[in-house]
Amino acid sequence: MSTPFLSVRDLRVHFSTEDGVVKAVDGLSFDLEKGKTLGIVGESGSGKSVTNMAILGLHDRRNTALDGEILLDGKELITATERELEELRGNTMSMIFQDALASLSPYHTIGAQIGETYRKHTGASKKEARERAVEMLRRVGIPQPDIRVDDYPHQFSGGMRQRAMIAMALVCDPELLIADEPTTALDVTVQAQIMDLLKDLQQEFGTAIIFITHDLGVIADIADDVLVMYGGRCVERGTKKEVLRTPQHPYTLGLLSSMPSLDGPVDVPLSPIPGSPPSLLNPPSGCRFHPRCAFAEKVAGGLCSTERPTLEIVDGRGSACHLTPEQKREIFDGFTAARTH
Amino acid sequence: MSNTTPLLDVTGLTKHFPVKGGFPIRRTIGAVQAVDGLDFQVSEGESLGLVGESGCGKSTTGRLITRLLEPTGGKISYRGQDITHAGRKDLVPIRSEIQMIFQDPYASLNPRQTVGKIISGPMEINGIQPSGGREKRVRELLEIVGLNPEHYNRFPHEFSGGQRQRIGVARALALEPKLIVADEPVSALDVSIQAQVVNLLQKVQKDLGIAFVFIAHDLAVVRHFSHRVAVMYLGKIVEVADRDDLYGNPRHPYTRALLSAVPEATAEEDAPARERIRLTGDVPSPLNPPSGCRFRTRCWKATEKCATEMPPLVQVEGNKPGHLTACHYPETQETVPAPRAAKDPEAAA
Numbered sequence: 232m233s234t235p236f237l238s239v240r241d242l243r244v245h246f247s248t249e250d251g252v253v254k255a256v257d258g259l260s261f262d263l264e265k266g267k268t269l270g271i272v273g274e275s276g277s278g279k280s281v282t283n284m285a286i287l288g289l290h291d292r293r294n295t296a297l298d299g300e301i302l303l304d305g306k307e308l309i310t311a312t313e314r315e316l317e318e319l320r321g322n323t324m325s326m327i328f329q330d331a332l333a334s335l336s337p338y339h340t341i342g343a344q345i346g347e348t349y350r351k352h353t354g355a356s357k358k359e360a361r362e363r364a365v366e367m368l369r370r371v372g373i374p375q376p377d378i379r380v381d382d383y384p385h386q387f388s389g390g391m392r393q394r395a396m397i398a399m400a401l402v403c404d405p406e407l408l409i410a411d412e413p414t415t416a417l418d419v420t421v422q423a424q425i426m427d428l429l430k431d432l433q434q435e436f437g438t439a440i441i442f443i444t445h446d447l448g449v450i451a452d453i454a455d456d457v458l459v460m461y462g463g464r465c466v467e468r469g470t471k472k473e474v475l476r477t478p479q480h481p482y483t484l485g486l487l488s489s490m491p492s493l494d495g496p497v498d499v500p501l502s503p504i505p506g507s508p509p510s511l512l513n514p515p516s517g518c519r520f521h522p523r524c525a526f527a528e529k530v531a532g533g534l535c536s537t538e539r540p541t542l543e544i545v546d547g548r549g550s551a552c553h554l555t556p557e558q559k560r561e562i563f564d565g566f567t568a569a570r571t572h
Numbered sequence: 573m574s575n576t577t578p579l580l581d582v583t584g585l586t587k588h589f590p591v592k593g594g595f596p597i598r599r600t601i602g603a604v605q606a607v608d609g610l611d612f613q614v615s616e617g618e619s620l621g622l623v624g625e626s627g628c629g630k631s632t633t634g635r636l637i638t639r640l641l642e643p644t645g646g647k648i649s650y651r652g653q654d655i656t657h658a659g660r661k662d663l664v665p666i667r668s669e670i671q672m673i674f675q676d677p678y679a680s681l682n683p684r685q686t687v688g689k690i691i692s693g694p695m696e697i698n699g700i701q702p703s704g705g706r707e708k709r710v711r712e713l714l715e716i717v718g719l720n721p722e723h724y725n726r727f728p729h730e731f732s733g734g735q736r737q738r739i740g741v742a743r744a745l746a747l748e749p750k751l752i753v754a755d756e757p758v759s760a761l762d763v764s765i766q767a768q769v770v771n772l773l774q775k776v777q778k779d780l781g782i783a784f785v786f787i788a789h790d791l792a793v794v795r796h797f798s799h800r801v802a803v804m805y806l807g808k809i810v811e812v813a814d815r816d817d818l819y820g821n822p823r824h825p826y827t828r829a830l831l832s833a834v835p836e837a838t839a840e841e842d843a844p845a846r847e848r849i850r851l852t853g854d855v856p857s858p859l860n861p862p863s864g865c866r867f868r869t870r871c872w873k874a875t876e877k878c879a880t881e882m883p884p885l886v887q888v889e890g891n892k893p894g895h896l897t898a899c900h901y902p903e904t905q906e907t908v909p910a911p912r913a914a915k916d917p918e919a920a921a
Contacts, residue, residue: 274762388854389626418625418789420851423833427850445763448835475837489767491796493819493834500774501796503767507732 234305235262236439237286237407242299244278244285253511255281257463258299260542263456265406266437270454270471272447272486274508278463279443283409285309286441287326288316303407321348324407325400329415331392335384341368342380345399352403367398371428390421394428401432409441414449426453447486451475456547459483462509462519465542467550477567479550479559481524484566518553529558577652578613579751579783580637584646585610587632591859605858606632608807609646611885614751619777619784621798621815623791623830627855629807630787634753637785638672639663650751668698671744673773675756677736681728687714687739688724694746713742717772734765741772751783758793770797791834795819800894803827806858806866809885813895823888823895823902825849826867865900873901 244256256278263269273279284290286301288308301308303324308316325348328334336344345367346360355363361380368376371394384392393413400408410429414422430453433440442453450457450471457474459467459482467480478484485504506523509515521527521535530553542551554562588603607629614620622630635641637648639655648656650666658666671694674680681690691713692706702709711721717738728736737757744752757773758766774797777784788794794801795815802812803826811824822828829849851870856862865883868874877900885898 274764390854418855419791419833420625420829421854423835423848423850424852426835446835447763447837451837452835486763487837489764490837491767491770491792492836493792493795493831497796497815500771501767503771504764505768507734507765508762 236265237263238302240300245296265439267455268440270450270457271443273460277460322352322403325405326409327413329412331396349402371398407439411443469548482520579616580614581649586645588644617781619798621794621801622787624804628804634755668747669750671749673754673757691742717742753785755787811897817895823897824899
């Protein structure tokens with residue numbers, strides 16, 4: 232493999248708070264190629280958003296300790312100055328946020344907000360920026376873009392606002408797009424429209440996308456590779472098919488089997504994961520999932536509570552779990568068989 | 573089921589919220605037609621799922637049933653008694669039988685009250701003194717919902733989201749209700765916690781025989797929980813059927829589109845390809861809903877008839893009894909994607 236487009240190595244993001252240090256991300260590594268989509272799944276507090284804020288350099292440096300390596304096209308981002316980051320943000324990399332209404336300024340027109348990024352990075356005139364905004368709105372499927380460009384965010388519906396956000400993020404043809412739960416606040420029919428749009432735009436421009444979500448269904452729809460996060464660490468990664476069809480980590484298995492489906496059996500209770508996600512102020516020792524793991528006692532010597540399992544990635548596939556390969560086969564094969572019917 | 577009086581009988585239920593405007597004299601200039609002529613029944617011990625996108629009126633319906641809102645028109649009967657416009661006093665005995673579980677486990681619990689106080693609240697208000705005392709009953713309830721009875725004196729902030737929702741469930745159970753209206757009870761919870769709460773509600777429903785109106789936007793959760801499901805669009809029920817009929821043989825175009833838009837966690841390459849229906853545009857404003865069939869502006873089958881004639885909610889040809897569809901041109905079995913149709917071969921006949 233040549234140098235990947237985006238490479239994150241052993242990333243650590245720690246926040247110091249009054250109650251102690253919150254280890255929001257604790258040793259995370261992944262790569263992403265151009266034109267590919269990486270889905271990051273995890274529950275609230277698993278560190279998925281924090282990771283991406285770190286890539287964009289959006290954390291307040293005063294109370295955030297960043298450590299590790301983030302290489303975007305060979306450029307180190309953790310040590311980059313604010314000015315260098317400003318040059319990259321909106322231009323080479325950009326972000327779509329979950330709440331489109333809160334992320335748009337109510338006092339400026341949609342056109343002005345889309346044009347602002349363009350003018351900053353290209354030095355275009357106001358007129359050119361407006362034309363560009365109209366073009367972008369057309370591309371994301373807003374009807375009558377030449378009229379709607381002068382609308383304010385409150386005049387747009389939820390789905391249209393999200394489209395406007397996407398237009399804003401893509402105005403400078405970024406090479407990396409980070410989408411943080413972009414469809415969570417939307418209805419399913421609109422969600423489907425937005426995901427189709429992202430896929431189309433990716434095909435057109437070859438953008439690399441990091442797609443953050445807690446919904447495995449969305450991941451199945453859009454991602455090429457999947458990274459499952461738990462308690463600030465990656466517990467499993469692989470291609471979409473590998474992770475969803477043949478999971479190798481008890482947490483992924485738990486997530487998959489706790490979700491009701493549209494055509495699974497209905498009269499059996501769901502199998503939830505017991506307990507609740509860990510506090511990152513005082514995370515569990517060893518494997519962070521062990522207090523909730525159904526298989527922890529199978530591991531000899533109580534290794535799960537004392538030693539952090541390593542994540543060994545071979546050909547992009549791996550999981551961080553102490554279970555032996557035989558035990559894994561025994562546990563996960565039954566699940567795989569059940570899912571393939 | 574139909575020969576006895578249903579627990580809850582709703583006919584023509586309507587709620588219009590007036591919109592005021594104008595200067596200097598403010599007048600009513602329009603009405604948000606949040607709910608417009610709903611008919612449905614809930615039998616004892618049955619759970620009815622109410623699904624639809626945001627703004628379709630499902631929460632308003634829940635609040636009308638519990639009489640937290642005053643209906644504009646129509647009729648709500650609870651065990652044969654008309655409660656549509658019943659006053660506060662008349663509602664007292666009924667309120668104790670119809671309880672509600674709310675969406676937001678953070679906003680729905682008073683942060684300054686202990687768990688014990690919160691759960692015994694309904695008993696205090698209704699002056700109920702269970703044998704063995706209220707505290708004993710609260711501890712029992714905590715046990716039922718899977719919390720430690722020792723948590724009696726704790727405050728809500730000491731609990732996680734899932735645990736708080738359990739407290740909400742315990743409070744709803746305190747008066748041994750006959751009907752619980754659950755408004756998006758799991759949508760604010762993490763995926764791994766959702767299943768815990770769904771299982772709890774299901775256990776409560778089965779063990780205590782409580783009827784549920786389960787309001788949610790997540791079709792998979794509703795399928796798991798409900799005996800019957802009603803699909804709402806812009807203040808109207810477009811289709812209602814037994815769970816298996818609705819998911820196996822959706823007849824309304826909107827139901828089909830909704831089902832096909834749900835992303836599923838299967839890597840699709842070797843799964844049978846699911847047909848996708850992509851709706852364009854957004855839900856129109858309930859302030860000024862389309863004439864005729866309200867779905868027609870987004871429907872791929874709409875004709876002139878749809879614009880002029882409101883389709884009635886009836887058992888269209890090919891439906892099983894109890895499966896009602898409001899559409900002039902209902903979908904047929906042949907066009908339903910194979911994997912789901914296969915589950916219900918009878919319906920094809």
